[in-house]
Amino acid sequence: MNTKIFFGILALFVLQLKVASAKVVLPSFFSDGMVLQQNSQAAIWGNSDKNTVTVTSSWDKKSYKASVASGSWKVKLATPAAGGPYTVTIDDGEKITLKDVLIGEVWVASGQSNMEMPLRGFKDQPVANADEIIKNAKNDKIRLFLGEKVTWSRPLADVKGQWNAASPEVVAEFSAVAYGFAKNLQAKLKVPIGIIQVAWGGTLVQAWMSAKSLSPYPEVTIPQDNNAALENKNVATGLFNGMINPLLGYQIKGVIWYQGEQNRHEPENYLKMFPAMVADWRQRWNVGEFPFYYVQIAPYISKTEKLSKASLELQPKVPFLREAQLKAEKLIPNSGMAVIMDVGAQNTIHPPDKQTVSDRLTAMALNKSYGFKNVPYQGPEFVSQAIKGSSVWLKFNYADGLYFKNGNSNNFEIAGKDQVFYPATAKITKDGIEVSATQVQNPVSVRYAFKAWAMGDLFNKNGFPASSFRTDNWVIPM
Incomplete structure (x- = not known):
């Protein structure tokens, strides 16, 4: 017998003996x-x-x-x-x-690349202030579990990873958003914080959903169960099977989520699938209706998108995806959305300012989950419009101290029934905002920052920005 084959068989036999006599x-x-x-x-x-x-x-x-x-x-x-x-x-x-x-507070951090993005950054895409944050990262009361990226054809029982205390070496490879969230919470609550990171860049929401939750969508192909890795991370159910299913039942406080860019081609479907995913996770986790806090995607037009015809065709749909995320907050109980209209970066889908994202998720958690009602977390929220002559008057919730960051705003547009939008003048009033344009004498609709790229400039006194929004329900462009 060939020596290599003999020792291969012997090694397999020894391994089988170890498994047969293994501990728990x-x-x-x-x-x-x-x-x-x-x-x-x-x-x-x-x-x-x-x-x-x-x-x-x-x-x-x-x-x-x-x-x-x-x-x-x-x-x-x-x-x-x-x-x-x-x-x-x-x-x-x-x-x-x-x-x-340790006994403390446990959160799961999931989604696509903006959640996965480590403090060290991606190639040629740094995270702001990363060197300083990494240098000061030593904290034994923060424990981080970085889950392996796995896409599988059937639900798995384990996701590989290891718990590590926060240190410069560990946090450099960990989600910048999730670490910032953990650091903020630990400083405020003075208890141990555990974060389980299961995120993968460039992924569709369908990949994070179970087969059952996708059953209302016959157009979505569910992979054959052959107990094998899937070739594409975006195959439906693959990431749920490989990265979420193993965690089901682990007692957690809640989930933070940052995903959506990959579904920007289908905002209407996203508005249905995203809440369905959350409801399914909660039902399967069986630890109660845990908080689910997520990040609205930032405005952007990357350099490659300027050159890609296919991506250029998707750009008009980006604000509609942000709108779907805005609407989802009303459909998902015990949820909240961090608006980041002011921290996007025009030429990258990965804005470098991750600390602001962490801060806004933390504010939401502190107020809604930990009882710190004095901690503000919401920006102005459009409520209604009233048409008076050639002007449209907008009302908002959470509107105390409305202001435009630069003194005025160039993000408002107004249209008549012809659905043609013109740049508008916006004036803050004691009741909200008055919008008008000389080209539109009989206005019907107003839009704010409703583009793929816009730098949000509408804030309230607490320094939180408004989401992009529209007052019409005109058809989403094909």
């Missing part, structure tokens, strides 16, 4: 250094070839027994208020002990 097998996110959600029933699960498994938590010395069914087991640990480090011991006849376990 846990998903990667149950490991040393993990963070469990405080004051909760935090589930832990895994596999064993024994009949029962006992899990003991050091914070209360309680033991929980689980029966093993078809090789799987699961227990729920009653967690205390934030603290640690603790240990969790798992025993099926052979003990393993998870060390340096």
